[in-house]
Amino acid sequence: MTELSYERSITGLLVVDPYNDFISEGGKIWPRIKEVAETNNCVPHMEQILKTARQVGVPVFFAMHHRYQPGDYENWKYVAPIQRMAWHRKSFEFGTWGGEFKAEFVPVSGEVVASEHWCSSGFANTDLDLQLKRQGIQRLIVIGLVAHTCIEATVRFAAELGYDVTVVKDAVADYSAEMMHAALEINLPSYASAIVTTKEIVTALTEMEAVAPAA
Numbered sequence: 764m765t766e767l768s769y770e771r772s773i774t775g776l777l778v779v780d781p782y783n784d785f786i787s788e789g790g791k792i793w794p795r796i797k798e799v800a801e802t803n804n805c806v807p808h809m810e811q812i813l814k815t816a817r818q819v820g821v822p823v824f825f826a827m828h829h830r831y832q833p834g835d836y837e838n839w840k841y842v843a844p845i846q847r848m849a850w851h852r853k854s855f856e857f858g859t860w861g862g863e864f865k866a867e868f869v870p871v872s873g874e875v876v877a878s879e880h881w882c883s884s885g886f887a888n889t890d891l892d893l894q895l896k897r898q899g900i901q902r903l904i905v906i907g908l909v910a911h912t913c914i915e916a917t918v919r920f921a922a923e924l925g926y927d928v929t930v931v932k933d934a935v936a937d938y939s940a941e942m943m944h945a946a947l948e949i950n951l952p953s954y955a956s957a958i959v960t961t962k963e964i965v966t967a968l969t970e971m972e973a974v975a976p977a978a
Contacts, residue, residue, distance in 0.1 A: 767929070767957060767967035769821075775900040776816040779826045779885060779907030779914055781809065781868035784854055784861035786908065791852055791861055796909065799943055800936035808934040808961040809906050810867050815965050822898055823874040825864075826885025826907075826917060830857040843882055845912060883916035892924055902927040904964060905955075906934035910946035922954040929957040931964050 784790040786806050793800075800806060816823055829835075831853045836842050842850065849855075855862040870876055875898075877891035885891050895903075903926050905918055914935050921928050930951055937943045947958060959967075 767959060767963060769902060769904075769967055769971055771820055771971050773899055773901040775822045775824055775895060775898065775903055776812065777824050777826055777885070777903050777905045777907075777917070778809070778813060778868060779905065779917060780828050780855075780909075781825070781865050781907060782828070782855050782861065783863055783865050785865075787865050789860075791854060795938050796936045799938070799940060802940075803933040803936065805934055805936040806865075808931070811961055812904070812906055812931060812934055812964060812968075813868065815968050816904075817871070819968050819971055821904075821968060821971075822900065823870070824891065824894060824900075825868075825870055825874065825876045826889070826891055826913070827876060827879050828855055828913065829879040829881045830855045830862040832857045846882060880913075883912045884920040885913065885917040886920040886924065887916075895926070900926075902929070904929045904931065906931050908936060909942075910935045910937040911942045911950075915946050915950055918951055918954050928955045929959060929964065930955045931961055932958050933961050934964075 784792050785796065787793060813823065831849060836846060836850045875894045877885060877894055878889040880887055880889050903921055905914060905928060907914060914930065918928050918930060932947050937946065951958060
C-alpha cells in the first residue's frame with residue numbers, strides 16, 4: 764500500500780450518519796449492524812478518528828441522513844426502496860432520541876453539518892460540496908454508516924466531483940460480512956484512493972507537519 768500522507772490545508776474528515784438509531788444501544792437500526800460493528804470495533808474507531816482529527820486541526824464535516832417527519836414521502840410519485848424502508852421504520856425520526864447525534868459525535872464549534880441527504884449520497888441535493896470547497900478541501904477521509912449504502916454512494920459521488928477519498932474500513936459497518944465485503948473489496952476500490960485501518964489513518968494524521976491552524 765502507498766504510504767499515507769495528508770496535508771492539513773486540503774484534508775477533511777467526513778463523518779456519515781452518526782445517529783443514535785444507527786450506533787447506540789436501543790437504536791432502531793443498531794440490532795442489524797451490531798454484529799459487524801462490534802466485530803471490527805467500528806464505533807470506538809470512529810470516536811478515535813474524530814478525536815484525532817480534532818486534536819491535529821483537520822476540519823470535520825458531517826453528512827447526515829434526512830430525519831423522518833410526518834408527511835414525508837406521502838405525495839412522492841416515486842419512492843426508492845431504501846427510502847420506503849426509512850419511511851416505514853421512521854428511521855432517525857426528527858425530535859426523538861434516535862434522530863439525534865450519538866453523544867460522542869455531537870459537532871463542536873466550527874464543524875460543518877451539511878444539509879441532510881434524502882437517499883444515500885451525502886452530496887446529492889445537499890450543500891456538502893459547497894461547504895468543502897469553501898474551506899479548500901480536496902481530500903476526504905470517510906467514516907460512518909452504512910458501508911454498502913451511504914458510505915459507498917458518498918464516496919462514488921465524491922470521486923465524480925474530483926475529491927481524493929480515503930475510506931477507513933474498520934470505522935464503517937454494515938448489516939452483514941457479505942455486504943462489507945462487497946463494498947470494501949469489490950466496489951469501493953474503484954473510487955477510493957486508499958482503504959485503510961484506523962491505526963493507519965491515526966498514525967498518518969498525527970504525523971502531519973505540526974502547523975498551527977489559521978486564526
